[in-house]
Amino acid sequence: MALLYCACAVIALIAPLGVLAWRSVSGPDGGITLAYYGRYLSSPSLRRSLIDTGVLGGLAIVSTLPLAFLFAYGLERSNIRLKGALAAIGTLPLLAPSLLPAMALVYLFGRQGLLTPWLHGHVIYGAGGVLLAEVVGAFPHAVILLRTALSAADGRLYEQAQMLGASPWRIFWTVTFPAARYGLVSAAMVVFTLAITDIGAPVVIGGDFNVLALDVYKQVLGQQNFEMGAVVAMLLLAPSALFMGLERMAMRRQSAMISARSTGFVASPSRLRDGGLWLGCGAIALAIVGLLAVCQMVALVKMWPYDLSPSATSYDLGRYDGGWISILNSVELALAVAVVGAAVAFAGAYVTQRTRGTPALRHAFSLMALLPAAAPGLALGLAYALFFDDPANPFHFLYGGFAILVIATVTHFYTVAHLTSMSALKALDPEMEPAAAMLGRGPATVFWRIATPICAPALVEIALYLFVNAMTTVSVVVFLYPADFKLASVAVLNMDDAGDMGPAAAMGMLIFYVNLAVRIAGQWGAGVLRRRLAPIPQASRG
Amino acid sequence: MLSVQGLSKRFGAAVALDGVDLEIERGAFTCLIGPSGCGKTTCLRVLAGLEPATSGVVLSEGRDITGLSAAARGVGMVFQSYALFPNMTVSQNIAFGLSRKTSPLVRQRRVDELLQMVGLPGFGARRPVQLSGGQQQRVAIARALAPEPRVLLLDEPLSALDPQVRERLRGELKDLQRRLGVTTVMVTHDQAEALAIADHIAVMRAGRVEQSGAPQDIYDAPTSAFVAGFVGAMNLLPARVSAAGVVEAAGLGSMAAATAGFAIGEAVQLGIRPEAIVLAPPGMADGVGARIHRREFLGAVVRLDVLAGVGAVPLLVDVPAHCAPLSDDALRLVLPPQRLRLFAVD
Numbered sequence: 001m002a003l004l005y006c007a008c009a010v011i012a013l014i015a016p017l018g019v020l021a022w023r024s025v026s027g028p029d030g031g032i033t034l035a036y037y038g039r040y041l042s043s044p045s046l047r048r049s050l051i052d053t054g055v056l057g058g059l060a061i062v063s064t065l066p067l068a069f070l071f072a073y074g075l076e077r078s079n080i081r082l083k084g085a086l087a088a089i090g091t092l093p094l095l096a097p098s099l100l101p102a103m104a105l106v107y108l109f110g111r112q113g114l115l116t117p118w119l120h121g122h123v124i125y126g127a128g129g130v131l132l133a134e135v136v137g138a139f140p141h142a143v144i145l146l147r148t149a150l151s152a153a154d155g156r157l158y159e160q161a162q163m164l165g166a167s168p169w170r171i172f173w174t175v176t177f178p179a180a181r182y183g184l185v186s187a188a189m190v191v192f193t194l195a196i197t198d199i200g201a202p203v204v205i206g207g208d209f210n211v212l213a214l215d216v217y218k219q220v221l222g223q224q225n226f227e228m229g230a231v232v233a234m235l236l237l238a239p240s241a242l243f244m245g246l247e248r249m250a251m252r253r254q255s256a257m258i259s260a261r262s263t264g265f266v267a268s269p270s271r272l273r274d275g276g277l278w279l280g281c282g283a284i285a286l287a288i289v290g291l292l293a294v295c296q297m298v299a300l301v302k303m304w305p306y307d308l309s310p311s312a313t314s315y316d317l318g319r320y321d322g323g324w325i326s327i328l329n330s331v332e333l334a335l336a337v338a339v340v341g342a343a344v345a346f347a348g349a350y351v352t353q354r355t356r357g358t359p360a361l362r363h364a365f366s367l368m369a370l371l372p373a374a375a376p377g378l379a380l381g382l383a384y385a386l387f388f389d390d391p392a393n394p395f396h397f398l399y400g401g402f403a404i405l406v407i408a409t410v411t412h413f414y415t416v417a418h419l420t421s422m423s424a425l426k427a428l429d430p431e432m433e434p435a436a437a438m439l440g441r442g443p444a445t446v447f448w449r450i451a452t453p454i455c456a457p458a459l460v461e462i463a464l465y466l467f468v469n470a471m472t473t474v475s476v477v478v479f480l481y482p483a484d485f486k487l488a489s490v491a492v493l494n495m496d497d498a499g500d501m502g503p504a505a506a507m508g509m510l511i512f513y514v515n516l517a518v519r520i521a522g523q524w525g526a527g528v529l530r531r532r533l534a535p536i537p538q539a540s541r542g
Numbered sequence: 543m544l545s546v547q548g549l550s551k552r553f554g555a556a557v558a559l560d561g562v563d564l565e566i567e568r569g570a571f572t573c574l575i576g577p578s579g580c581g582k583t584t585c586l587r588v589l590a591g592l593e594p595a596t597s598g599v600v601l602s603e604g605r606d607i608t609g610l611s612a613a614a615r616g617v618g619m620v621f622q623s624y625a626l627f628p629n630m631t632v633s634q635n636i637a638f639g640l641s642r643k644t645s646p647l648v649r650q651r652r653v654d655e656l657l658q659m660v661g662l663p664g665f666g667a668r669r670p671v672q673l674s675g676g677q678q679q680r681v682a683i684a685r686a687l688a689p690e691p692r693v694l695l696l697d698e699p700l701s702a703l704d705p706q707v708r709e710r711l712r713g714e715l716k717d718l719q720r721r722l723g724v725t726t727v728m729v730t731h732d733q734a735e736a737l738a739i740a741d742h743i744a745v746m747r748a749g750r751v752e753q754s755g756a757p758q759d760i761y762d763a764p765t766s767a768f769v770a771g772f773v774g775a776m777n778l779l780p781a782r783v784s785a786a787g788v789v790e791a792a793g794l795g796s797m798a799a800a801t802a803g804f805a806i807g808e809a810v811q812l813g814i815r816p817e818a819i820v821l822a823p824p825g826m827a828d829g830v831g832a833r834i835h836r837r838e839f840l841g842a843v844v845r846l847d848v849l850a851g852v853g854a855v856p857l858l859v860d861v862p863a864h865c866a867p868l869s870d871d872a873l874r875l876v877l878p879p880q881r882l883r884l885f886a887v888d
C-alpha cells in the first residue's frame with residue numbers, strides 16, 4: 001500500500017514538478033541552459049513584477065495581520081456578543097472565488113464605481129486595489145491560525161501575572177503576545193504565499209500592476225511561451241516552498257507550547273475592552289458582508305451603477321460561453337474531488353501512521369504529502385500541462401479529461417486533507433490494531449469498522465474543505481480544463497475580463513451560495529456523526 | 543504447557559529481550575514482574591505473536607509455534623489501555639473476535655454468557671466511555687476470552703485503576719482465573735500484586751529472567767540481591783566472609799551466617815528482611831546496639847528506621863505494633879543467623 005501511495009505521489013506531484021523545473025532550464029538543442037532565466041531577469045518590466053510581487057506579499061502581511069489579530073482576539077479573549085455570527089462571517093470569503101472581493105472593489109471604486117467620486121479623481125486599479133483584495137482573501141486563513149494560537153492560552157499564567165499586580169497592557173505584551181508569536185509567524189507565511197500566488201485579484205483589479213502569477217498566466221495563455229511560463233512558475237515556487245517550510249516549523253513550535261497541564265482561559269469582564277473590540281470586529285464583519293452584498297446587488301440590477309432598478313437579465317447565463325452548465329461542471333468536479341480526495345487522503349494517512357511494514361516508504365510518503373502546500377496552484381497546473389501533454393508519457397491519455405482536473409485539484413489541496421486525517425487518527429489508541437490482530441482481524445477490518453466510523457466527522461470536514469476549494473479555485477485548473485468542460489470559477493474570470501459585470505457577479509455569487517449550502521449541510525452532518533459517537537443515553541443506570 | 547527458550551528481541555541496536563527462558567504451567571496464574579523497561583511487555587507481545595522474535599523458540603505442548611500468527615496461537619490478550627473499540631457497544635466489542643460463520647443468535651448467547659461471567663450482565667448496550675475503569679477492564683477480559691483461547695495474557699491490567707479498586711479487582715481476577723482454569727500470564731511492575739495472586743512468579747531484569755518460582759520461595763529464598771530488593775523490603779549491607787560460617791558486616795561486626803558457596807575473604811552483600819530482625823528483651827546483652835532515628839506507623843506493624851552498631855548503619859526493622867518500644871532510647875537488635883542471606887556483589 002505504501003508503495004502504491006509513493007508511486008501515485010511521484011506521478012501526481014514529483015514528476016510534473018520535475019518536468020516544470022526541467023523545461024525552465026532546457027534549451028532548444030536539448031542542453032541545459034539558464035538563458036530563459038537570464039532573459040526574464042534582463043527584461044525590465046518582468047524584473048519589475050518580481051520586485052512588485054515581493055512588495056505585495058510584504059504589504060499583505062503588514063495589513064492583514066493586525067486586522068486578523070484584532071478579530072481573533074475579540075473572538076477568543078473577550079466577552080463580546082454574537083461571537084458565533086462574527087466567527088461565521090469572518091470565514092465567508094473562503095466560500096467565494098478569490099476574484100469576488102476584487103470584483104466588489106471594482107464595483108465600488110472602479111472606473112464606473114458607485115463610490116468612485118469619493119476618491120477625487122483616483123481609481124482603485126493597481127497595487128492598492130490588488131492589495132485590498134488580497135487582504136480580504138487572506139483574512140480568514142490568518143484568523144483561523146491566530147484563533148488556534150490564542151485559544152491555547154494557559155489560564156494559570158494570567159492568574160500568576162494578575163497576582164503579581166501586572167497591568168492589562170503589560171500582561172498583553174508579556175503573556176498574550178509571546179504565546180501567540182508562532183501563530184503570527186505561521187499566519188504571516190500563509191498570507192504571503194496566498195498573496196503572491198493568487199491570480200484572480202491581479203487580473204480583475206491589477207490594471208498596469210504586474211505580478212509573477214500574472215506573468216505565468218500571460219506567458220502561457222497569451223503568448224503560448226511555456227518555457228518562460230515555467231521560469232516564472234519556478235520563481236514563484238521557490239519563495240512559496242520556503243515560506244510554507246517556515247510555516248510548518250512555526251506550527252510545530254506552536255503545538256509544543258500547549259503543555260498538558262494548561263488550564264483554560266476565561267476572559268475577565270471589561271467594558272472598555274469589549275466595547276472597542278466589538279466595534280472593530282463589527283466593522284470588519286460589516287465590510288465582508290458589504291462586499292458580498294455589493295456583488296449580489298450588481299447581479300440583480302439592470303445597469304450598475306447607472307440604472308439600479310431590479311432586473312434578472314444577469315441570470316440569463318445561457319447566453320455566455322459555459323453558462324449554467326459550468327456551474328454544474330464545477331459542482332461535479334467539486335464532488336469528485338471531495339469524495340476521492342477525502343478517501344485517498346484518509347486511507348493514505350492510515351497507511352503511513354498505523355501500519356507497520358515498509359517504514360522507509362511510509363516516511364517518504366509522509367514527506368511528499370507536505371509538498372503540495374508549497375507548490376502554488378499555477379505552478380502545479382502548468383507542471384501538469386507540460387507533463388501530461390507529452391504524447392510519450394504513458395499517462396498522456398488523461399490529458400484534457402475530467403480525471404486530470406480531479407487529480408490536479410486533489411493534489412493541490414492534499415496537504416491539509418492529509419494533516420487533518422493524521423491528527424484525527426492520532427486520537428485513536430495505538431493498541432487497536434494489536435487488539436484486533438489478537439482476535440484474528442487484520443488492519444483492513446480496523447480501518448473499516450473502527451478508524452473510519454470514529455473519524456467520520458473529520459472525514460466530512462475534509463470533504464467539505466476540498467469541495468469548497470475545488471469550487472473556487474482558478475489557478476490549478478486554468479491551464480487544464482478541456483474546451484467542452486468549462487468551470488464556473490474560470491467563467492467568472494472570463495466574463496469579468498470581457499466586461500460582463502452583471503453575469504460575472506451573478507456567477508460568482510452562485511458559487512458562493514452553493515458553497516454556503518454545502519457547508520451548512522456538511523457541518524450539520526458532521527454534528528450528527530459526532531453525536532452518534534457520543535455515549536448512548538441510558539434509561540436506567542446500574 | 544507454554545515454554546519459552548532463549549528468546550531474544552532487538553529493536554535496532556536496543557536489546558529488549560536477552561535470552562529469556564520461561565515455563566508456564568497449564569492452568570496456572572503466572573506473573574512476570576520487574577522494573578519498568580526490563581522487557582515485560584515485549585516478552586508478552588512475543589508470546590502473543592504480535593512481535594517476531596529475533597531468536598529463540600516458543601513451544602506450546604511441545605509444538606513450535608514461533609512462526610504462527612497471533613490469531614493462530616489460540617492466545618487472548620488484555621492490553622494496558624484495554625484498547626476497547628470506542629465506537630462499538632460492549633456487546634459488539636465482545637463479539638468482535640467471534641467467528642463470522644456462527645449465527646447471530648449463537649453469538650449473542652456467547653456474549654451474554656461472557657458478560658455474566660465477568661459480572662456485567664445487562665451492560666451489553668453501553669459504550670466503553672460509559673463504564674468505569676474496572677468495568678472496562680472486565681469487558682476487555684471478556685473480549686479476550688470470547689474465542690476461547692488456551693492462554694490469556696494480561697499487560698498491567700490493574701495499573702490504570704485507583705489503589706482501592708485495584709486491590710478488590712485483583713482478587714476478582716484471581717477468582718475468575720481459577721473458575722475458568724485458563725492458563726494466565728500477567729505482567730505487572732507491582733511486586734505486592736504478584737505476591738498476592740500469582741501461583742508462579744518470574745522476576746525479570748534487563749531482558750532476562752533473573753529468578754522464577756512460587757511466590758513464597760521467591761520471597762524467602764531470593765537468589766540475588768536484585769530479586770531480594772525488588773520483592774518485598776530487604777536490608778542489604780556490604781560484608782565480607784571472614785571465616786567459614788562467619789561474616790563481618792561493615793559497621794556491625796562479626797556474626798554467624800551460612801557461607802556455603804562463598805570463598806573466605808570474598809566481598810558479599812548481607813541481606814535480612816525487616817520483619818526478621820528481633821528486638822532483644824530489655825536487660826539482655828545480646829545483639830548489636832541501635833537507636834531509633836525515625837518511626838513509621840503502618841497499622842499492624844511499626845517500621846523503625848534505626849542506626850545500628852558502631853558504624854551507625856541504617857536498618858529497617860518491622861515490629862508488631864503492640865510490641866513497639868515506647869521510647870526512642872537505645873535498644874538491642876538480634877539478627878538471627880538462619881534469617882541472614884548472603885548474595886554475590888553485582
Ligand SMILES: Nc1ncnc2c1ncn2[C@@H]1O[C@H](COP(=O)(O)OP(=O)(O)O)[C@@H](O)[C@H]1O
Nearest residue numbers: 553556557558577578579580581582583584585
Ligand atoms: N517498538 C519498540 N521500538 C524500540 N524499542 C522498544 C520498542 N518496544 C520496547 N522497546 C524497548 O525495549 C525495552 C523493553 O520495553 P518493554 O518491554 O516495554 O518494558 P516494560 O514493559 O518491562 O516496561 C525498553 O528499553 C524499550 O525502550
Ligand SMILES: [Mg+2]
Nearest residue numbers: 582583584698
Ligand atoms: Mg510495559
